[in-house]
Amino acid sequence: MSDRGRWESRQLAARLARMDAASRFDVLLCTPRLRVLESAQIIGVRLRKPVTVINGLAGQEFGAADGQSWEHVTGRFGGPPAHDPDRPIAEGAEPWNAYADRVIAALTDLLARHAGHRILLVGHGKTSGLA
DSSP: OOHHHHHHHHHHHHHHHHHHHHSOOSEEEEOSSHHHHHHHHHHHHHHTOOEEEOGGGOOOOOGGGTTSOHHHHHHHHTSOGGGSTTSOSSTTOOOHHHHHHHHHHHHHHHHHHTTTSOEEEEOOHHHHHHO
16 A cells, blocks of 8 residues: 555544544454555554454456556456446456456445444445446
């Protein structure tokens, strides 16, 4: 994570601490991607809460496309992953629908396991969209 990312995480942690003071978060969860975990740990220190990593919420796997420019990858694919959601965007990649099904199943499980509790989840933008 960059210095700016750490600064932004500390700013977010301060805001979440005020929210937590008004109405406590019962659990702090995050996805396993390193920069997301680092953000969650910064927040966890501020809120004095342990961070639990939820592997089922990992970001979409892009296989051979990992590290390539998004413009290049989507150009070869013929559009964004939603263009053909059951086809992998590159060799070894997770198709959009498989990713969405995995994340929705993990979120459904979290809601069932933490029913009645206030959940704080640090994750990816796509996770928020699927939620």
